[in-house]
Amino acid sequence: MSSTTTQLPMILDAVEVTAVERLSPSFVRVELGGACLADFGVDGPLLDQRFKLVFPGSSGKLPDYTGADESWFDTWLDRPEGERGHMRTYTIRDVNGTGAETRILVDIVLHVEPGPTGPGAAWADAVQVGDRLVTLAPRAGAAYGGIEFDSSSAGHDPRLLIVGDETAVPAISGILRDLPADARGAAFLEVPVAGDVLDLGSPEGVQVVWVPRDGAPLGEKLHAAVLAHLGAGDAVISTNPDEVDVDLWETPTYSSSGEELPESGASPDADLYAWIAGESGVVTGLRRHLVRDRGIDRRQVAFMGYWRRGVAMRS
Numbered sequence: 001m002s003s004t005t006t007q008l009p010m011i012l013d014a015v016e017v018t019a020v021e022r023l024s025p026s027f028v029r030v031e032l033g034g035a036c037l038a039d040f041g042v043d044g045p046l047l048d049q050r051f052k053l054v055f056p057g058s059s060g061k062l063p064d065y066t067g068a069d070e071s072w073f074d075t076w077l078d079r080p081e082g083e084r085g086h087m088r089t090y091t092i093r094d095v096n097g098t099g100a101e102t103r104i105l106v107d108i109v110l111h112v113e114p115g116p117t118g119p120g121a122a123w124a125d126a127v128q129v130g131d132r133l134v135t136l137a138p139r140a141g142a143a144y145g146g147i148e149f150d151s152s153s154a155g156h157d158p159r160l161l162i163v164g165d166e167t168a169v170p171a172i173s174g175i176l177r178d179l180p181a182d183a184r185g186a187a188f189l190e191v192p193v194a195g196d197v198l199d200l201g202s203p204e205g206v207q208v209v210w211v212p213r214d215g216a217p218l219g220e221k222l223h224a225a226v227l228a229h230l231g232a233g234d235a236v237i238s239t240n241p242d243e244v245d246v247d248l249w250e251t252p253t254y255s256s257s258g259e260e261l262p263e264s265g266a267s268p269d270a271d272l273y274a275w276i277a278g279e280s281g282v283v284t285g286l287r288r289h290l291v292r293d294r295g296i297d298r299r300q301v302a303f304m305g306y307w308r309r310g311v312a313m314r315s
């Protein structure tokens with residue numbers, strides 16, 4: 001075993017960029033390697049497995065976690081901002097190799113549309129083989145969590161509704177890869193431009209619909225495509241920006257607003273399972289339609305704000 005933080009139930013260590021591939025105008029694929037990844041492991045398929053990356057701060061240095069223990073997060077927060085770097089959440093797009101040759105692939109979105117960028121996107125825009133960063137990732141044999149896709153609440157043959165923007169494309173790609181061959185449903189993926197449409201494998205019964213924004217407002221075309229799919233093309237989704245929860249996270253087992261799950265009742269879409277991730281305002285709009293207007297049981301949905309327009313994610 002190789003990690004410097006073996007007492008922690010996860011890997012928290014430096015890794016190095018071993019390959020870089022520009023997939024499309026908005027996506028950069030980065031391959032990460034390092035001795036610590038010999039300890040990597042997930043119990044079952046990766047699906048939408050999330051993990052963390054810490055990008056170097058203004059000092060250009062990376063925090064050193066040698067000997068870190070359970071208090072690592074507090075001691076990390078105590079460091080001056082320039083030294084602690086910037087922690088952001090990403091999806092493990094895939095894993096190649098084994099042992100010391102284990103490589104994690106991560107697809108990072110560049111903010112190509114007009115608007116602010118952030119440390120994660122800026123790092124990816126300039127990334128080169130040999131660059132170093134820190135990862136917080138699942139350790140084999142230890143509980144890590146971080147997989148939300150679970151359609152079991154919608155029965156044995158769920159009708160899947162999978163929706164996301166570009167930040168969720170890596171997670172949706174992983175879900176489509178790991179679904180059983182007889183899965184059925186549809187996946188909607190909004191991306192900045194038509195050139196971002198990627199070649200994804202998916203079960204035959206799952207329709208994959210790409211929705212390039214091509215200059216349209218965030219989420220507008222995605223909302224329209226999903227509503228049409230649900231036979232609610234006349235419905236209007238409007239979201240008050242003041243009511244959007246930046247940390248929106250609602251799954252059958254967790255609610256960022258603290259909302260209790262309602263009593264289980266007869267749901268008009270008892271076989272529907274919805275997994276929806278992306279910009280919090282866009283996801284909030286779809287949540288309203290599905291749960292409030294359509295009455296879908298909250299146990300059959302996962303709504304996840306992966307980022308919020310105008311807000312830098314907190315480390």
Ligand SMILES: Cc1cc2nc3c(=O)[nH]c(=O)nc-3n(C[C@H](O)[C@H](O)[C@H](O)COP(=O)(O)OP(=O)(O)OC[C@H]3O[C@@H](n4cnc5c(N)ncnc54)[C@H](O)[C@@H]3O)c2cc1C
Nearest residue numbers: 090091108109118119120121306307308309310311312313
């Ligand atoms: C579970 C989970 C999995 C994720 N998986 C991925 C993944 O695999 N790949 C990926 O690229 N992202 C992924 N994200 C989203 C990513 O964490 C955020 O986009 C994050 O804000 C990026 O950090 P940043 O430093 O670039 O920008 P921040 O410093 O967080 O934000 C700076 C500014 O950039 C804006 N901004 C942030 N993201 C975007 C964007 N995508 N497009 C346009 N403007 C943006 C913000 O609104 C803000 O104004 C995931 C998030 C979660 C919660």
